[in-house]
Structure formats: structure tokens, C-alpha cells
Amino acid sequence: MLKLGLLGCGMIAELGHLPAIQQTPGIVLESVYDPRWERSLEMQRRFNAKHAYPKEEDFWNCDFDAVIICTPAPLHLEHVTKAAKYGKHILCEKPLAMTVGEIEKMIEVTNAANVKLYTGFTYRFSPSALEIHRLVRSGAIGEVRSLRLIYLWNLHGKWQFDASGNMIPSKLRVGRMEEGGPMVDCGVHQIDLARWWLGSEVTSQRGIGVWVEDFEAPDHMYLHMGHENGAHTMVEMSFSYNAVSKEPRSNFQYELIGTDGVIRLNREEHSFELRNSHGTQYLPWHPEKNFRGMYNELLFALTNQEDRNMPLANDGLMATQIARKATNQAIAKRETGSQKNHSKMLRAGKDVSKSLIPADSAEPAP
Ligand SMILES: NC(=O)c1ccc[n+]([C@@H]2O[C@H](COP(=O)([O-])OP(=O)(O)OC[C@H]3O[C@@H](n4cnc5c(N)ncnc54)[C@H](O)[C@@H]3O)[C@@H](O)[C@H]2O)c1
Structure with missing residues (x-):
């Protein structure tokens, strides 16, 4: 036990x-x-x-x-x-x-x-993510050349109500934005999947930010990564997608493009398919998280002293390093751009002039 x-x-x-x-x-x-x-x-x-x-x-x-x-x-x-x-x-x-x-x-x-x-x-343990890992290794789409990993959502909206019924900025949102924003909070999962699926380290990267709101970190980000094996990953993450819409919806997808076809998962459509030169396979779709799968694997790893698919500290380090660097690249580019065109959607009661990104992760933009 x-x-x-x-x-x-x-x-x-x-x-x-x-x-x-x-x-x-x-x-x-x-x-x-x-x-x-x-x-x-x-x-x-x-x-x-x-x-x-x-x-x-x-x-x-x-x-x-x-x-x-x-x-x-x-x-x-x-x-x-x-x-x-x-x-x-x-x-x-x-x-x-x-x-x-x-x-x-x-x-x-x-x-x-x-x-x-x-x-x-946890994303590694979704049966769909495990299946993508297996398909890539079996050569189902040939040599993988490009990944598009997209998660656009509203982080449960921009506002919340306080005890007196007043509408105030969501504390969850302010906290996650001050910890680094969507690439650091959620994008680390996608960065980890790209490294794990491809079995190839990231050798170059560029982060590009969009500021729908006015935190220091961008609330909508693109990350482009070049891998050692020549493949390219684009991660697009947002906390601002429908953040004030009455009827919000999200956009979550994985696409892997290879020399012999495409693997495509769309969470909102509940679709997961493999299209290659042999035809099309409609695969069983699963949500992106699987905590039970993670605990089965943790039990196996600690009982057998064999890590198998368990993400190690180094995987956490690589994902954090890439996400932080991308966020800082985006911020550095913003600072050299126009200061006149900041979003009008200022965050209430916050001093945006103070640097919020930890100093040891500061990287000059390439
Ligand atoms: N894997 C995922 O899908 C996923 C999703 C959401 C959050 N997270 C991560 O999980 C972590 C927690 O997020 P959350 O949303 O549950 O936050 P939360 O604020 O709801 O929970 C944090 C808990 O920690 C407790 N706490 C504070 N100080 C403590 C201390 N000194 N000792 C012990 N407990 C203390 C708080 O009282 C609170 O109950 C974060 O790192 C977050 O990024 C992961």
C-alpha cells in the first residue's frame, strides 16, 4: 500500500x-x-x-x-x-x-x-495524449514536422462578486496573471506535451504577447519552439478569450502534422482523428486531464522504482524555463513598441509599473 x-x-x-x-x-x-x-x-x-x-x-x-x-x-x-x-x-x-x-x-x-x-x-495521462505518444512512435503520420497546441479560454471570467455583492476583479485571475500569465500557468502543460510527444528538446524559441488587459504579462500569447529534430511547435494560450462574454466558449485543440498525415484532437467537438495515406481513423476522445491515470502511474513508479511516463523535476524545469523566457521575450518586445496603444481595459486598483516577473528568469529578446 x-x-x-x-x-x-x-x-x-x-x-x-x-x-x-x-x-x-x-x-x-x-x-x-x-x-x-x-x-x-x-x-x-x-x-x-x-x-x-x-x-x-x-x-x-x-x-x-x-x-x-x-x-x-x-x-x-x-x-x-x-x-x-x-x-x-x-x-x-x-x-x-x-x-x-x-x-x-x-x-x-x-x-x-x-x-x-x-x-x-496531468495532461500526459489523458488516454488521448498517451495514444498520440504511441502513434507518433509507431510512425502513424510519418516524421512529425509541426505541432499546433491551442488553449484559449477565459479563466472563469474577469469579474467576481464580493460579500456585499459588488463586482470586483476575479482574485483567481489577478493571482494567475501576477504569477506569470497563461503561458506559465497553463502553457507549461503544452510545452511538456510537445517535448514528450516528439522526444526532442527545444533548441530555439520566441514568445509573442497580446495584451487584451493591462497586466505586466500578456494575457494572450503565442510561443514558437524549434526542436532538435527539426520539428516546430506553436503554442497559443489565452486567458482573455470570451473573458467578458455572456455566453463564453473555449477553443482547445492539438494538431500534429507529419510527412504522412495529421493527428487532430478538438476538445469542444469531442473529436480525435488520424488521417494518413491509409485513410481515416476516428479515435476515442478523452478530456485533457487524467488524475486517476497519473496516480496509477505514480503508484507504479514508486513501487517499482521505474519512472516510465511520470514527469520528472527536469520536465518541470524545462517547461517553466521555456514559458518564463517566452513571457519575458513578449514583455521585452512590448516595451520597445508603442506605449501609446495600451489596451483601455486597465486592471482595477493595480500598479502596473512595478515589475512582476522574477528577475532570474529575465532573458533578452532575441
Ligand atoms: N494540474 C492542473 O490542471 C491544475 C489546475 C489548477 C491549478 N493547478 C495548480 O495547483 C496549485 C494550487 O492551485 P489551486 O487552484 O488549487 O489553488 P487554491 O488557492 O484553490 O488552493 C491552494 C491551497 O493551499 C493552501 N495553502 C496556502 N498556504 C499554505 C501553506 N503554507 N501550507 C499548506 N497549504 C497552504 C490554501 O489555503 C489553499 O487551500 C497551483 O500551483 C496551480 O497552478 C493545477
């Missing part, structure tokens, strides 16, 4: 991790911790955790093999360091940390403590 502790009982713990842990045979939820004690108790009750502790130290001293870190990204380094100190293996949510320097530190402390550090790239 693999014993897990979960730190940070927020949205993704409740909707993604805890149900999957509960549903995976061979895994037991030993303990949960959140500084909001009522929340810890609620999650303990709903997901049958054996223990919940009001004091964080008691959580770490509890007898579990691995910890699931679901706290906000700026706290990941602190929590990975604690886990290493207590000898726990780690599955940490993305983005693995705020800067490349923080991730290097995480790798150092986990190596020294001889514990595993995995990145929570």
Missing part, C-alpha cells in the same frame, strides 16, 4: 487529486493539511483521510511515503524543501516553481535527501 499525505486543500486538490487518490486501489490517503483548519476537516471527512492535523509539523511527522503538494506556486520551493527534510517522495503541482533557480534548488535538496520529485503534468 502506498501512503500519501496531501498539502494544500484548495480547488485542484478537491476537484482533481483527492477524488483520484480515493479511487486508486493500492493508495491510501494518510493525512491532509491546510492552514484553514475547517477546510482540512472537510476534506478529511469527504475523502476519508486517516488524519488531519491543525499543526503543520504534525502533518510532516505522519507516517506517509509521498506528499502531494497542491499549494500556490510561490510556496512550492518551501514545501518541497520540507518534504525532502522529512524524507517524503513528492508529486508537486505545476508550475513547479516561480523561477528556474528555485527548481534547481528543489532538485539539489531532493537529490541530497534521495527522494523522488515528480511534476504534476
Whole structure:
């Protein structure tokens, strides 16, 4: 039996991790911790955790093999360091940390403590993503030359209501934009898929930003990546797509273009197909996330000391590095462009002149 502790009982713990842990045979939820004690108790009750502790130290001293870190990204380094100190293996949510320097530190402390550090790239475990991985390796579309990975959505909208019923800027949105914006928050999944599907590292990149709003980071971004094997990936990410529309809809798709055809997945159409010189295959479509699949793989990896498809710390590092650099490339280009044409959709009550992007990730635009 693999014993897990979960730190940070927020949205993704409740909707993604805890149900999957509960549903995976061979895994037991030993303990949960959140500084909001009522929340810890609620999650303990709903997901049958054996223990919940009001004091964080008691959580770490509890007898579990691995910890699931679901706290906000700026706290990941602190929590990975604690886990290493207590000898726990780690599955940490993305983005693995705020800067490349923080991730290097995480790798150092986990190596020294001889514990595993995995990145929570759940998209890899969608049966459709696993099928794309298999199809690419079997040569189903020949040599893959181009990937188009697109996710345009509204991050649950621009506004929320406060306790008095006033409309205020969405706290989730402001938080995610201040942590780096859509490429750092969501684009890391797509960057990871491109590297994993192609089995080829990124050797050149360029980030281009669009500012529908006026945060420091762009809220709509294009990332172009050249791979070592000659393939090209375009990632397009947005938090502003229908952000104020009464009837919003999203746009999520993967397209892989090869010398012998195309693999195409469209989430909104629920379609997944392979078209090549032999004909067309309509494949079973699956949503982009699969927490249960990730936990089955985590169980296998920690039981057999074989990582297989588990995303490693280095995968988290590469994705964060590329996403941060792309965001900084976009920002640098904006600053050399016209200052007169900023969007009129200013963000309420925020000082946009202050730099929000961590300094050690600053890269000059090529
Ligand atoms: N893989 C995915 O699809 C996916 C989706 C959403 C979010 N995420 C990632 O998951 C992480 C958490 O996101 P979320 O949306 O659940 O955030 P959230 O704000 O809903 O939850 C964070 C939780 O951490 C708790 N917390 C704060 N300080 C803490 C501390 N010192 N110790 C322990 N717990 C603490 C908070 O009380 C809160 O319950 C982020 O890194 C985010 O990017 C991943």
C-alpha cells in the first residue's frame, strides 16, 4: 500500500487529486493539511483521510511515503524543501516553481535527501495524449514536422462578486496573471506535451504577447519552439478569450502534422482523428486531464522504482524555463513598441509599473 499525505486543500486538490487518490486501489490517503483548519476537516471527512492535523509539523511527522503538494506556486520551493527534510517522495503541482533557480534548488535538496520529485503534468495521462505518444512512435503520420497546441479560454471570467455583492476583479485571475500569465500557468502543460510527444528538446524559441488587459504579462500569447529534430511547435494560450462574454466558449485543440498525415484532437467537438495515406481513423476522445491515470502511474513508479511516463523535476524545469523566457521575450518586445496603444481595459486598483516577473528568469529578446 502506498501512503500519501496531501498539502494544500484548495480547488485542484478537491476537484482533481483527492477524488483520484480515493479511487486508486493500492493508495491510501494518510493525512491532509491546510492552514484553514475547517477546510482540512472537510476534506478529511469527504475523502476519508486517516488524519488531519491543525499543526503543520504534525502533518510532516505522519507516517506517509509521498506528499502531494497542491499549494500556490510561490510556496512550492518551501514545501518541497520540507518534504525532502522529512524524507517524503513528492508529486508537486505545476508550475513547479516561480523561477528556474528555485527548481534547481528543489532538485539539489531532493537529490541530497534521495527522494523522488515528480511534476504534476496531468495532461500526459489523458488516454488521448498517451495514444498520440504511441502513434507518433509507431510512425502513424510519418516524421512529425509541426505541432499546433491551442488553449484559449477565459479563466472563469474577469469579474467576481464580493460579500456585499459588488463586482470586483476575479482574485483567481489577478493571482494567475501576477504569477506569470497563461503561458506559465497553463502553457507549461503544452510545452511538456510537445517535448514528450516528439522526444526532442527545444533548441530555439520566441514568445509573442497580446495584451487584451493591462497586466505586466500578456494575457494572450503565442510561443514558437524549434526542436532538435527539426520539428516546430506553436503554442497559443489565452486567458482573455470570451473573458467578458455572456455566453463564453473555449477553443482547445492539438494538431500534429507529419510527412504522412495529421493527428487532430478538438476538445469542444469531442473529436480525435488520424488521417494518413491509409485513410481515416476516428479515435476515442478523452478530456485533457487524467488524475486517476497519473496516480496509477505514480503508484507504479514508486513501487517499482521505474519512472516510465511520470514527469520528472527536469520536465518541470524545462517547461517553466521555456514559458518564463517566452513571457519575458513578449514583455521585452512590448516595451520597445508603442506605449501609446495600451489596451483601455486597465486592471482595477493595480500598479502596473512595478515589475512582476522574477528577475532570474529575465532573458533578452532575441
Ligand atoms: N494540474 C492542473 O490542471 C491544475 C489546475 C489548477 C491549478 N493547478 C495548480 O495547483 C496549485 C494550487 O492551485 P489551486 O487552484 O488549487 O489553488 P487554491 O488557492 O484553490 O488552493 C491552494 C491551497 O493551499 C493552501 N495553502 C496556502 N498556504 C499554505 C501553506 N503554507 N501550507 C499548506 N497549504 C497552504 C490554501 O489555503 C489553499 O487551500 C497551483 O500551483 C496551480 O497552478 C493545477
